[in-house]
Amino acid sequence: MSALGEERVAAGERVGAPALRRAPRMRAVVGALLRKELRVELRTFESVPAMSLFSVTTYVLFHFGLQQNSVAGPLASGVLWVTLLFAAVLGVNRLFVADAEQGGFDGFLLSPADRSALALAKALALFTYLVVLELVSVPAFALLLLGVSLWQAMPDLLAILALANLGVAAIGTLVGALAVRTRARDLLGPLLSLPLLVPVVIGAALCTTPLFRDPVGGMPLRWLLTLALYDLVFAVIAYALFDFLLED
Amino acid sequence: MYGTRLRGLALLTAGLLTLTLVGVFYWAPDDETDGFLQKIFYIHVPLALVTLCGFIAAGVMAIQHLRTGEARWDMRSYVAIHISLIFGVGVLITGSIWAKGAWGHWWVWSEPTLVAFLLVMLLYATYQPLRFAIEDPERQARAASVFAITAGVFVPVCFVIVRLSTAYLHPRTLDNISGNLPGRMQVVFYLSMVSIALLWVVLWRYEMASKHASAQLRALRRLLSGDDDELPPVRRSAAPDVTGVGGVR
Amino acid sequence: MPTLPAIELRGLTRRYGERLALAEVTVALEAGQTLAVLGPNGAGKTTLLRLLATLLRPHAGEVSVLGHSLPDESWAVRGRIGLLGHEPLLYRELSARENLRFHAALHGVEEANVERLLGVVAMERRADEPLRTLSRGMVQRVAVCRALLHDPELLLLDEPRANLDPAASELVEPLVGRASGRTRVIVSHDPAGALAEADLVLGLVRGRVALLAPAAEVDAGALAELYR
Numbered sequence: 001m002s003a004l005g006e007e008r009v010a011a012g013e014r015v016g017a018p019a020l021r022r023a024p025r026m027r028a029v030v031g032a033l034l035r036k037e038l039r040v041e042l043r044t045f046e047s048v049p050a051m052s053l054f055s056v057t058t059y060v061l062f063h064f065g066l067q068q069n070s071v072a073g074p075l076a077s078g079v080l081w082v083t084l085l086f087a088a089v090l091g092v093n094r095l096f097v098a099d100a101e102q103g104g105f106d107g108f109l110l111s112p113a114d115r116s117a118l119a120l121a122k123a124l125a126l127f128t129y130l131v132v133l134e135l136v137s138v139p140a141f142a143l144l145l146l147g148v149s150l151w152q153a154m155p156d157l158l159a160i161l162a163l164a165n166l167g168v169a170a171i172g173t174l175v176g177a178l179a180v181r182t183r184a185r186d187l188l189g190p191l192l193s194l195p196l197l198v199p200v201v202i203g204a205a206l207c208t209t210p211l212f213r214d215p216v217g218g219m220p221l222r223w224l225l226t227l228a229l230y231d232l233v234f235a236v237i238a239y240a241l242f243d244f245l246l247e248d
Numbered sequence: 249m250y251g252t253r254l255r256g257l258a259l260l261t262a263g264l265l266t267l268t269l270v271g272v273f274y275w276a277p278d279d280e281t282d283g284f285l286q287k288i289f290y291i292h293v294p295l296a297l298v299t300l301c302g303f304i305a306a307g308v309m310a311i312q313h314l315r316t317g318e319a320r321w322d323m324r325s326y327v328a329i330h331i332s333l334i335f336g337v338g339v340l341i342t343g344s345i346w347a348k349g350a351w352g353h354w355w356v357w358s359e360p361t362l363v364a365f366l367l368v369m370l371l372y373a374t375y376q377p378l379r380f381a382i383e384d385p386e387r388q389a390r391a392a393s394v395f396a397i398t399a400g401v402f403v404p405v406c407f408v409i410v411r412l413s414t415a416y417l418h419p420r421t422l423d424n425i426s427g428n429l430p431g432r433m434q435v436v437f438y439l440s441m442v443s444i445a446l447l448w449v450v451l452w453r454y455e456m457a458s459k460h461a462s463a464q465l466r467a468l469r470r471l472l473s474g475d476d477d478e479l480p481p482v483r484r485s486a487a488p489d490v491t492g493v494g495g496v497r
Numbered sequence: 498m499p500t501l502p503a504i505e506l507r508g509l510t511r512r513y514g515e516r517l518a519l520a521e522v523t524v525a526l527e528a529g530q531t532l533a534v535l536g537p538n539g540a541g542k543t544t545l546l547r548l549l550a551t552l553l554r555p556h557a558g559e560v561s562v563l564g565h566s567l568p569d570e571s572w573a574v575r576g577r578i579g580l581l582g583h584e585p586l587l588y589r590e591l592s593a594r595e596n597l598r599f600h601a602a603l604h605g606v607e608e609a610n611v612e613r614l615l616g617v618v619a620m621e622r623r624a625d626e627p628l629r630t631l632s633r634g635m636v637q638r639v640a641v642c643r644a645l646l647h648d649p650e651l652l653l654l655d656e657p658r659a660n661l662d663p664a665a666s667e668l669v670e671p672l673v674g675r676a677s678g679r680t681r682v683i684v685s686h687d688p689a690g691a692l693a694e695a696d697l698v699l700g701l702v703r704g705r706v707a708l709l710a711p712a713a714e715v716d717a718g719a720l721a722e723l724y725r
Contacts (some may be wrong), residue, residue: 028605032598036588043591044590102588103585106552110586111575178394182378184377188374196398202413203409226412
């Protein structure tokens with residue numbers, strides 16, 4: 001035992017800090033939660049590599065399934081978004097597993113931190129995983145299957161990807177929390193999230209279809225707006241309902 | 249509680265439904281373009297509207313459950329979704345028949361209402377598996393309510409988005425009512441709406457009364473046997489237990 | 498001047514579906530005292546502990562912890578209660594230091610205290626290794642730190658000595674033992690051991706109070722009755 005420890009024990013003093021009587025700041029808590037999430041992911045590589053690998057394999061499947069060497073227009077949109085969606089659902093499934101198995105919920109609930117901080121941190125973490133997924137998957141798609149050049153469409157594509165990620169992050173956080181403490185969590189996760197994510201696919205695909213036909217032609221802003229609005233609605237819903245899923 | 253005046257209501261509903269069917273087959277004129285087949289729309293559209301309202305009502309009941317924590321709201325929400333699911337299957341079947349008759353295929357993607365309905369049904373079909381998969385009754389009820397609210401919001405949003413996204417063949421039934429539906433058709437349509445809505449309410453109350461009675465019976469049995477801590481036998485239903493009934497004080 | 502009891506339960510009831518997990522539990526515990534909760538399996542001991550920790554809410558009855566009524570004022574007591582149970586509530590992939598710093602952030606507590614506590618339980622040397630590489634006993638030591646990081650007034654302990662070797666038990670004693678001066682609720686499957694530490698004994702059988710007496714008045718016979 002260290003000398004300091006001995007001293008403390010001998011004095012019978014209570015060791016620890018006087019607790020603050022008000023809750024810690026939201027930003028600090030979200031930061032701590034997010035750092036923890038990313039650290040655990042970096043050490044276990046449970047989610048992101050699997051998602052990325054899965055998406056690349058899916059492109060190969062599509063090549064054989066569709067018997068196409070390259071795709072453009074609506075076909076390209078379909079292949080890209082369906083692949084990204086299924087890879088994302090893998091990530092959603094894993095999002096709360098570590099907490100459920102290692103008592104993370106209890107540990108968090110025992111603290112005076114605002115419950116919504118957990119929702120926000122998880123959504124941010126999922127968003128991050130999706131960005132990394134897309135950094136691998138979209139170039140892979142361009143390489144393997146896409147018939148048109150991606151460069152000119154990049155700014156538009158980035159906007160669409162960002163908004164799609166927001167939608168998946170919001171819905172994924174809600175559904176992940178819903179499904180994680182059930183018996184059939186691996187099945188219920190996809191079953192619940194896929195219908196809710198169809199409008200995201202609708203919006204995103206309708207945006208990318210013109211881009212994959214004519215990259216300089218621009219995209220229909222109305223669908224981008226629809227996607228953004230859908231994201232907003234479900235972000236609000238997820239934020240409002242998340243707390244109820246944490247309690248016992 | 250749910251059974252009061254139920255018989256009267258049920259008789260009224262049966263009467264109205266009969267009247268509706270008579271009206272549909274004998275009184276309303278045949279449509280010029282679609283002929284006899286168009287009559288299915290008197291059933292299909294009210295079924296669809298009532299189903300959607302049922303899902304949304306279940307969401308509102310779920311909000312009440314989360315706000316008050318009372319188990320009876322959870323039961324109401326469960327039954328509402330249950331009845332609406334059954335009606336929803338009816339919508340898909342009648343819609344499919346109409347599609348076959350009007351456009352030659354059992355399924356058409358160009359029909360946004362049908363497509364949106366399929367999506368909504370796919371979502372709500374996960375409700376019972378979700379409930380079955382959670383054993384802790386409190387958690388189950390809360391998860392179900394969160395689901396019901398999320399799905400209830402999803403219903404109108406989904407319809408708007410799917411409708412916007414499809415080229416559009418489905419006759420605007422609501423517009424038809426105000427605009428193109430001649431007098432008799434309007435009357436029969438509204439009659440059908442009222443009867444089917446009442447049918448939903450009657451079925452809802454029947455199921456509520458039945459579940460309520462079973463719960464009270466179980467509570468009484470437990471009181472009599474003096475064992476209020478024995479686990480109830482494994483039940484096949486995904487329905488929630490109505491707590492606080494009868495003997496718990 | 499009478500002081501408020503640290504814990505006051507009146508008619509506490511908690512259901513599990515149509516079953517009763519806890520029924521009409523009434524008990525009061527003064528500050529600084531220790532309550533031992535005993536009873537056979539399934540008696541509701543863990544439920545009671547989780548309820549006091551604000552992880553569960555009561556279905557009926559009144560609950561007052563540290564002067565605040567649960568569940569309405571749960572937020573006010575969360576930073577003042579420490580729970581130490583079977584699960585360490587720590588992430589296996591992270592190190593002791595990382596886990597404790599994480600909990601410090603959740604509680605809004607300074608990081609310096611992490612170092613101090615690690616010193617007391619003699620874990621400084623291995624504080625940077627992932628918990629999954631440590632023995633169960635060491636993980637339990639870190640769990641003790643986690644529970645005490647925010648210097649709680651009330652300690653809720655579920656078999657606190659489980660998984661601790663005698664040396665570690667000694668280290669941990671001043672933190673979680675009687676000398677710490679904290680109000681404690683101990684759930685234990687070792688009636689004799691718990692009795693030695695307690696001021697008040699609560700015996701639960703199938704969710705109901707079967708025994709409630711000061712520890713001095715509880716004899717072996719009463720304990721045997723409880724576990725029959």
